[in-house]
Amino acid sequence: MSRFVFNPMGTTVLITGASSGLGAEFAREFAARGADLVLVARRQDRLEALAVDLAERFGTVSTVIPLDLTAPGAVAVLVSELEQRGIRVASLVNNAGFGSYGHFGAIDAERVRQEVTLNVLALTELTRALWPELIAHGRSAPATGALINVASTAAFQPVPFMSVYGATKSYVLSFTEGLWYEAKGNGLKVVALCPGPTATEFKTVAENEEVFFGNPQSATQVIETTFRALDSRSTPPRIVSGLGNAFAARAVRLVPQRSLLTVLGRNTTPGRRR
Numbered sequence: 625m626s627r628f629v630f631n632p633m634g635t636t637v638l639i640t641g642a643s644s645g646l647g648a649e650f651a652r653e654f655a656a657r658g659a660d661l662v663l664v665a666r667r668q669d670r671l672e673a674l675a676v677d678l679a680e681r682f683g684t685v686s687t688v689i690p691l692d693l694t695a696p697g698a699v700a701v702l703v704s705e706l707e708q709r710g711i712r713v714a715s716l717v718n719n720a721g722f723g724s725y726g727h728f729g730a731i732d733a734e735r736v737r738q739e740v741t742l743n744v745l746a747l748t749e750l751t752r753a754l755w756p757e758l759i760a761h762g763r764s765a766p767a768t769g770a771l772i773n774v775a776s777t778a779a780f781q782p783v784p785f786m787s788v789y790g791a792t793k794s795y796v797l798s799f800t801e802g803l804w805y806e807a808k809g810n811g812l813k814v815v816a817l818c819p820g821p822t823a824t825e826f827k828t829v830a831e832n833e834e835v836f837f838g839n840p841q842s843a844t845q846v847i848e849t850t851f852r853a854l855d856s857r858s859t860p861p862r863i864v865s866g867l868g869n870a871f872a873a874r875a876v877r878l879v880p881q882r883s884l885l886t887v888l889g890r891n892t893t894p895g896r897r898r
């Protein structure tokens with residue numbers, strides 16, 4: 625008998641962006657709870673090293689599928705790989721994502737396309753493709769499967785100079801909370817995870833060493849918070865990781881939008897002395 629309410633033991637979880645940061649940490653916690661894994665990202669060597677490590681520590685079987693999720697037809701390729709290998713997924717962690725920092729007009733147009741494609745389109749397509757089997761699994765074995773979409777505290781207000789990123793995360797939050805309701809009574813846990821600044825490769829990828837990253841949480845802290853919420857009998861539609869982040873997420877709603885944007889914009893302007 626598991627000591628956890630959320631018990632994915634013996635099921636399979638697909639995690640996108642598993643080659644570093646939060647995705648790799650999700651993989652470790654699911655493996656520790658006895659789940660097998662499908663690990664997706666572009667860096668195959670990282671995924672394979674993680675798969676070996678998890679097999680040694682937890683006896684987990686991992687399937688590595690190296691893929692650029694912004695490539696045309698990538699989600700269809702992924703789903704067909706799963707079908708060919710006879711893998712049925714009980715949990716999906718849509719974690720792959722990145723941000724771009726700077727004046728909107730200075731960010732490469734192709735990079736903008738990739739950001740929206742990865743953070744919004746691939747996440748939505750993959751959720752749609754796997755939704756029937758996630759729901760079917762939840763009905764047959766309640767509280768053993770989950771849909772976890774990684775949003776951000778950037779979802780709660782516009783983020784000047786990361787305007788595309790903030791908008792994509794608002795989408796993820798809204799989309800996931802809608803699905804939380806739609807999944808009710810089907811045994812599938814659905815949650816939008818909203819981390820604040822977290823020590824991963826994110827800020828290097830975003831080319832943003834300047835702002836937002838004072839006092840980050842560790843990836844382990846974020847994943848602990850997530851599984852605590854999954855272990856509650858009534859998992860909420862959103863999880864904000866960290867007390868300070870949870871407070872800020874509520875506080876921004878009380879500030880008039882013009883004032884909020886003025887303060888945020890001043891603090892996020894590239895090159896501003898801090």
Ligand SMILES: NC(=O)c1ccc[n+]([C@@H]2O[C@H](COP(=O)([O-])OP(=O)(O)OC[C@H]3O[C@@H](n4cnc5c(N)ncnc54)[C@H](OP(=O)(O)O)[C@@H]3O)[C@@H](O)[C@H]2O)c1
Nearest residue numbers: 641643644645646665666667693721776821822824825826
């Ligand atoms: N760190 C933070 O402060 C923070 C705060 C709030 C929300 N988040 C969100 O948390 C999630 C995880 O980010 P992280 O902080 O763990 O950053 P990270 O360490 O940079 O991890 C991002 C992951 O996404 C994968 N990825 C990027 N582009 C991809 C592509 N085109 N196709 C497939 N996989 C791709 C990366 O793998 P490859 O490079 O190998 O493809 C990597 O595994 C993201 O959705 C991010 O927006 C992060």
